[in-house]
């Protein structure tokens with residue numbers, strides 16, 4: 367049924383290598399929050415050709431070790447969602463450790479302050495959380511404009527904003543304009559709708575459970591790509 371959709375990098379794979387830059391053609395980032403290495407590798411290998419990137423976080427890394435970043439990087443660009451949020455010195459140590467892997471990007475919080483955020487600048491793409499998707503995270507709304515300014519000041523590559531809070535997303539887009547990419551979680555399991563988020567300012571959507579818990583994650587990914 368889905369055979370007419372050709373993986374975005376099929377042509378490049380044929381030529382014998384993976385294209386490692388986040389591909390603008392795909393707006394889908396898989397949040398691979400599984401706990402098992404074999405499952406992670408299987409889902410990544412089946413879906414990577416349709417993805418802009420794979421986001422990994424504590425659930426996977428604490429279970430499988432940081433080495434899995436390099437293994438997954440064979441399939442896709444990898445963004446390390448460690449929500450780095452500490453002192454400048456500790457942030458620097460964390461980000462330097464990540465930059466020794468084949469990861470492409472890192473996610474950090476802005477609330478520890480501009481010096482902490484500056485310390486996250488390395489040779490990785492930097493994405494800054496400005497508002498969060500879960501109910502109860504409204505406190506971020508008081509500070510998100512400030513967080514955006516900080517992200518711009520440190521020359522971050524993008525922000526993380528909620529794809530399931532459409533009014534907030536539109537508002538944040540109106541401030542960011544085209545100065546930063548907007549990556550949106552909150553899609554699928556948290557109620558957000560991919561097309562709606564993309565129409566409201568998202569450059570990329572981040573999807574976890576509704577893909578990795580699907581009976582057939584590859585078909586689910588293709589379904590998302592079709593919708594977009």
Ligand code: BMP
Pocket residue numbers: 397399423447495497498499500526527528551552553554555556572573574575576
């Ligand atoms: P899911 O689609 O299963 O809800 O996963 C969303 C992913 O995005 C999770 O890794 C979560 O930690 C992350 N995330 C989020 O859901 N909301 C935010 O505001 C920021 C996030 O990083």
